[in-house]
Amino acid sequence: MASILSGKEAVSFLLVKGSRPTQGARDLSTMKALILVGGFGTRLRPLTLSFPKPLVDFANKPMILHQIEALKAIGVTEVVLAINYQPEVMLNFLKDFESKLGIKITCSQETEPLGTAGPLALARDKLADESGEPFFVLNSDVISEYPFKEMIAFHKSHGGEASIMVTKVDEPSKYGVVVTEESTGKVERFVEKPKIFVGNKINAGIYLLNPSVLDRIELKPTSIEKQIFPKIASENQLYAMVLPGFWMDIGQPKDYITGLRLYLDSLRKKSASKLASGAHILGNVLVDESAKIGEGCLIGPDVAIGPGCVIESGVRLSRCTVMRGVRIKKHACISSSIIGWHSTVGRWARVENMTILGEDVHVCDEVYSNGGVVLPHKEIKASILKPEIVM
Amino acid sequence: MVKKIRVQPIYSTRKSFANMKALILVGGFGTRLRPLTLSIPKPLVDFANKPMILHQIEALKDIGVTEVVLAINYQPEVMLNFLKDFETKLGIKISCSQETEPLGTAGPLALARDKLIDDSGEPFFVLNSDVISEYPLKQMIAFHKSHGGEASIMVTKVDEPSKYGVVIMEESTGQVEKFVEKPKVFVGNKINAGIYLLNPSVLDRIELKPTSIEKETFPKIASEKLLYAMVLPGFWMDIGQPKDYITGLRLYLDSLRKNDPSKLATGPHIVGNVLVHESAKIGEGCLIGPDVAIGPGCVVESGVRLSRCTVMRGVRIKKHACISSSIIGWHSTVGQWARAENMTILGEDVHVCDEVYSNGGVVLPHKEIKASILKPEIVM
Numbered sequence: 001m002a003s004i005l006s007g008k009e010a011v012s013f014l015l016v017k018g019s020r021p022t023q024g025a026r027d028l029s030t031m032k033a034l035i036l037v038g039g040f041g042t043r044l045r046p047l048t049l050s051f052p053k054p055l056v057d058f059a060n061k062p063m064i065l066h067q068i069e070a071l072k073a074i075g076v077t078e079v080v081l082a083i084n085y086q087p088e089v090m091l092n093f094l095k096d097f098e099s100k101l102g103i104k105i106t107c108s109q110e111t112e113p114l115g116t117a118g119p120l121a122l123a124r125d126k127l128a129d130e131s132g133e134p135f136f137v138l139n140s141d142v143i144s145e146y147p148f149k150e151m152i153a154f155h156k157s158h159g160g161e162a163s164i165m166v167t168k169v170d171e172p173s174k175y176g177v178v179v180t181e182e183s184t185g186k187v188e189r190f191v192e193k194p195k196i197f198v199g200n201k202i203n204a205g206i207y208l209l210n211p212s213v214l215d216r217i218e219l220k221p222t223s224i225e226k227q228i229f230p231k232i233a234s235e236n237q238l239y240a241m242v243l244p245g246f247w248m249d250i251g252q253p254k255d256y257i258t259g260l261r262l263y264l265d266s267l268r269k270k271s272a273s274k275l276a277s278g279a280h281i282l283g284n285v286l287v288d289e290s291a292k293i294g295e296g297c298l299i300g301p302d303v304a305i306g307p308g309c310v311i312e313s314g315v316r317l318s319r320c321t322v323m324r325g326v327r328i329k330k331h332a333c334i335s336s337s338i339i340g341w342h343s344t345v346g347r348w349a350r351v352e353n354m355t356i357l358g359e360d361v362h363v364c365d366e367v368y369s370n371g372g373v374v375l376p377h378k379e380i381k382a383s384i385l386k387p388e389i390v391m
Numbered sequence: 392m393v394k395k396i397r398v399q400p401i402y403s404t405r406k407s408f409a410n411m412k413a414l415i416l417v418g419g420f421g422t423r424l425r426p427l428t429l430s431i432p433k434p435l436v437d438f439a440n441k442p443m444i445l446h447q448i449e450a451l452k453d454i455g456v457t458e459v460v461l462a463i464n465y466q467p468e469v470m471l472n473f474l475k476d477f478e479t480k481l482g483i484k485i486s487c488s489q490e491t492e493p494l495g496t497a498g499p500l501a502l503a504r505d506k507l508i509d510d511s512g513e514p515f516f517v518l519n520s521d522v523i524s525e526y527p528l529k530q531m532i533a534f535h536k537s538h539g540g541e542a543s544i545m546v547t548k549v550d551e552p553s554k555y556g557v558v559i560m561e562e563s564t565g566q567v568e569k570f571v572e573k574p575k576v577f578v579g580n581k582i583n584a585g586i587y588l589l590n591p592s593v594l595d596r597i598e599l600k601p602t603s604i605e606k607e608t609f610p611k612i613a614s615e616k617l618l619y620a621m622v623l624p625g626f627w628m629d630i631g632q633p634k635d636y637i638t639g640l641r642l643y644l645d646s647l648r649k650n651d652p653s654k655l656a657t658g659p660h661i662v663g664n665v666l667v668h669e670s671a672k673i674g675e676g677c678l679i680g681p682d683v684a685i686g687p688g689c690v691v692e693s694g695v696r697l698s699r700c701t702v703m704r705g706v707r708i709k710k711h712a713c714i715s716s717s718i719i720g721w722h723s724t725v726g727q728w729a730r731a732e733n734m735t736i737l738g739e740d741v742h743v744c745d746e747v748y749s750n751g752g753v754v755l756p757h758k759e760i761k762a763s764i765l766k767p768e769i770v771m
Contacts, residue, residue: 040757045771049429373771377420389769391425391753 031076032127033136034108035067036119037083037090043252046358046375047340052086054140055093057323058250059263060288060306065097067138070146072103076136079103080126082119084110117224120209121217128211137224139205143259145245145266146206154241155208158184161237162213164229165206167247175202176225180240187238190230204243253338253356257319261302276300282318294330306341329365337369340376354387411456412507413516414488415447416499417463417470423632426738426755427720432466434520435473437703438630439643440668440686445477447518450526452483456516459483460506462499464490497602500594508591517604519585523639525625525646526586534621535588538564541617542593544609545586547627555582556605560620567618570610584623633718633736637699641682656680662698674710686721709745717749720756733767 041053048056054064068079083090087109094105108123120127120137127135134155136148144167155163164187166178177191177199191198203225216228232238246266248259264284267274276287276299283301287293291305294313299305303317306324311317314331322328325342332345337355345351346365355369358376363369367380371387374380378390421433428436434444448459463470467489474485488503500507500517507515514535516528524547535543544567546558557579559568571578583605596608612618626646628639644664647654656667656679663681667673671685674693679685683697686704691697694711702708705722712725717735725731726745735749738756743749747760751767754760758770 042755042757042771045755375422375425377422389771391422391769 030078030129030131031074031133031135032078032080032129033071033076033138034080034082034120034123034127035064035138035140036116037064037081037140038085039113040085041251044256046356046373047338049376050341050359052083052089053251054081054090057306057321058143058256059260059267059286059304062093063143063250064140066143067140067146068097068101068103068105070148071136071138072101074148074152077104078126079105080123081105081107081140082110082123083107084113113221114219115221115223117217117222117228118220120214120224121219121222124214128214132211134208134210137207137209139249141249141251142205142247143250143263144204144206144243144247145270147244150244151206151208151241154185154239158186158239160186160239161210161235162229162232162239163208164238164240165204165243166201166240167204167243168200169202170200172197172200172202177201178203178240185239185241186236187229187233187240189233190225192226201240201242204247205249206243253354256338257302257321257336257354260304260321261319264302264304312347355384410509410511411454411513411515412458412460412509413451413456413518414460414462414500414503414507415444415518415520416496417444417461417520419465419493421631424636426736426753427718430721430739430756432463432469433631434461434470437686437701438523438636439640439647439666439684442473443523443630444520446523447520447526448477448481448483448485450528451516451518452481454528454532457484458506459485460503461485461487461520462490462503463487464493493601494599495601495603497597497604497608498600500589500604501597501599501602504594508594512591514588514590517587517589519629521629521631522585522627523630523643524584524586524623524627525650527624530624531586531588531621534565534619538566538619540566540619541590541615542609542612542619543588544618544620545584545623546581546620547584547623548580549582550580552577552580552582557581558583558620565619565621566616567609567613567620569613570605572606581620581622584627585629586623633734636718637682637701637716637734640684640701641699644682644684735764 037054041048044053044056055062071079081090087107090107098105106126108119110119110122114122151163169175173194177194178201179188179191179199180186181188229238246262248255248262250256250259264286268284276285280297281300282298285300286304288305288307290307291309293311296314297311299317302319305322308325309322310327312328312330315328316333318335320334320337322339323341326339327344329345329347331347332349334345334351336353337351339345340358340361342359343357343361345363346367348366349363351369353371355371356373358374360377361374363380368383370385372384372390374390417434421428424433424436435442451459461470467487470487478485486506488499490499490502494502531543549555553574557571557574558581559579560566561568596611609618626642628635628642630636630639644666648664656665660677661680662678665680666684668685668687670687671689673691676694677691679697682699685702688705689702690707692708692710695708696713698715700714700717702719703721706719707724709725709727711727712729714725714731716733717731719725720737720741721739723737723741725743726747728746729743731749733751735751736753738754740757741754743760748763750765752764752770754770
C-alpha cells in the first residue's frame with residue numbers, strides 16, 4: 001500500500017525540500033550593500049542646512065533613494081548606511097522607506113572619522129554572512145544608471161576578489177585615475193591626480209567586494225583608494241568595469257545641475273513617459289504629478305519640478321531644480337539655479353547663474369539674483385548683482 | 392506646587408512679588424547671529440559663559456517670578472529639552488508658547504494670555520530675548536506701583552537714536568507722550584529697551600493676530616496717559632548680531648567688575664575684565680584680556696593672546712595664537728600661530744589650521760580653514 005503522507009507530514013516534507021539551496025536559485029536573494037554617506041555635506045550648503053545630504057532631493061526624489069531603489073531592483077535585501085552625522089533624521093526617513101520599499105535599511109554610525117574603508121570594517125557584521133555573497137559599496141553622492149546586474153556578471157566572470165566601476169572623464173588630472181589592462185579589466189595601479197596623462201578612467205565610487213576584502217580592513221581611519229585597492233590590485237585580484245551610461249558626483253551645486261541634465265537624458269532614452277510633454281515644455285522636463293503649472297509658461301530644458309509646487313503663469317524655467325512646495329510667481333525667469341523647499345520667487349524676478357536658495361527663502365518681486373547663495377529662512381528684497389552668500 | 396487659596400487681595404499685607412509671571416519674546420530664526428544659530432536656537436547661544444536666555448530667567452527668578460513663558464516660533468523641541476534642565480536646577484516653571492503664524496511683537500502676548508494672568512491681578516513682565524542689561528526689575532516694580540498706570544517700559548539712552556524707535560516722555564513723571572520710529576530730526580535720545588511691566592488689562596487690548604506692540608498697542612495706551620517710561624540704569628545692549636554681541640560683552644564685564652568682581656579672573660596674565668570658566672585651562676605665558684570670556688572645558692595653550700573675544704565651550708586655542716574682536720564657536724580649534732581678528736566668527740566645530748590668518752572670516756560649522764582669509768567673507 002503506497003503511504004500517503006498526512007497533511008502535516010506533507011507540509012514538513014515540502015518545507016525541507018524547498019529550503020535546500022539549489023544551484024543558481026538564490027544568487028541574488030540575500031545580497032547586501034553599504035552606502036558611504038559620510039559627513040556634513042558642506043559643499044551642498046545651503047541645502048544641507050535643512051536636511052542631511054542623502055535626503056536632499058534630486059530629480060524629485062531623495063538622493064539616496066535612487067541608489068536604494070536600484071539595489072532593491074536587483075534583489076539586495078539589506079542596505080547599511082555608513083553615516084557620521086544626524087542619525088536621528090536619517091533613521092526617521094528610513095523607517096518610512098523600509099516599509100514602502102520592502103528592503104531592510106540600517107545605519108552604521110562612526111564615532112570617529114574612519115575614512116573611506118574603515119566604515120566597512122565597522123559594518124562588518126552586517127555585511128558578511130554565511131552565504132559568502134559579495135556585497136556592494138556605493139558612494140552616496142554618485143548618480144548613474146547603476147548597472148548592478150552587469151557588474152555581478154562581470155565579477156563572477158573574472159573570479160577576482162573585488163570589482164570597481166570606472167568612468168571616463170575629460171579632465172582626469174583632478175581625480176584618481178585607474179590604470180587597467182584593456183582586455184581583462186584587471187587593475188594595474190591607481191594614480192592620484194596625475195600630472196601627465198596616464199589614462200582617463202577614474203574610480204566611479206561603485207564597488208562589488210567579496211567578504212574576504214573585510215579581512216584586509218582594520219577598524220581605523222583607512223582609505224580604500226590609497227590603501228586597500230592598491231593592495232588587492234598588487235595581488236592581481238582587482239578588476240575594473242567601464243560604467244555604461246552617465247555618471248556624476250552631485251555633491252556640489254554645479255555638478256548637481258549638470259547631473260540633472262544627464263539623468264533626464266537617460267530618462268528620455270529609458271522611460272520617456274515619465275517626462276513632461278506639451279506645448280509649454282522644451283527638452284527634458286520632470287514634473288511631479290502634484291505640481292501645478294500656469295498658462296503661458298515655457299519650461300525646460302533640464303528642469304525638475306517637485307511635489308506641491310505652483311508655477312504661476314508666464315514663467316520661464318531652464319536648467320533648474322524647483323524643490324517641494326515652491327511657488328514661482330508670474331513672469332519670473334529662472335535658469336541654472338536650485339530653488340529650495342517651500343521658497344518663493346517673486347513676480348518678474350530673475351534668478352540665474354548658480355543661484356541656490358535654501359529652505360524657506362523668499363525673493364521679492366522684480367529682484368535679480370546673479371549667483372546668490374541664500375541660507376534658509378531669509379527674505380531677499382534687494383538684488384544680488386554678483387555671486388555671494390547671503391546669511 | 393503651592394496650593395492657591397482664594398482670599399480678597401489686601402495690598403498692604405500681600406507678598407507683591409510672589410506669583411509674578413513673565414513672557415520672553417524669543418521669536419524667530421536668529422539669522423543675524425549666524426553661524427552660531429545654525430547650531431542651536433538663539434536664546435541658547437552662550438553669552439558670558441551662560442545661555443543668553445538664562446541671564447534673563449535668573450534675573451526674573453531673583454525677584455520672585457514663579458513662571459516664565461517663552462514665546463517662540465522655531466525649534467520648540469530643542470528649547471523644551473533645554474528648559475527641562477533649567478526648570479529643575481533653578482526652581483522656576485518654564486513653558487513655551489509657540490506661534491504657528493507670525494504674530495509680531497504683541498500677538499504672542501494674546502497667544503499666551505492664559506499663562507500670563509491669574510486671579511492675583513499681578514502685572515507681568517515682557518522681555519525681548521536679545522537684550523542684556525542689569526535687569527533692575529525690583530526698581531521697575533516700585534516705579535510701576537508708584538505711577539499707577541497700566542504699563543511701564545524701560546527706555547535707554549543711545550548715541551544714534553535715528554536708527555531706533557524713540558520714546559518721547561514727560562521728564563518729571565516719565566509719562567509717555569508718543570513714539571517716533573527712526574526719527575529724521577532729533578526728537579529725543581531715549582529708545583525702547585525691550586523690557587515691559589504690564590497690567591493684565593493690557594491683554595484685553597491685544598487681538599490674536601499679527602500686531603506690533605510699539606506701533607499699535609503702546610501708542611494707544613500712551614494716548615490714554617496710562618504708559619510710563621523709566622530710564623534703565625546701567626548698561627543695555629541688543630546682542631542679536633556679532634558686532635553688538637562683542638560690545639555687549641564689554642559692557643557686561645564692566646558691570647560685573649562693579650557688582651561682583653570676585654567672579655572675574657585675576658593674575659599677571661590677565662588684562663582688564665576677563666571671565667574664565669572654572670573648568671577652562673590657561674597655559675603659561677598667555678596674555679588674556681580685556682573683555683574676554685572663556686567657556687567650560689576650553690584649553691588655551693601657552694603663549695596665546697586673546698582680547699575682546701568670546702571663546703565658547705570646548706574650544707582649544709593652540710600655542711602662540713592671537714585672537715581679537717572675534718567669537719570662537721563651540722568645540723572649534725585655532726591653530727598654532729594663527730591670527731583671528733576683525734569680527735571673525737567661527738561656528739561650531741571649525742578648525743583653523745596652524746599659521747592661518749582670518750580677517751573677518753565668518754565660517755559655518757564643521758569646516759576646516761587651511762588658507763588665510765584676507766578680507767571679510769563668509770566661508771560655507
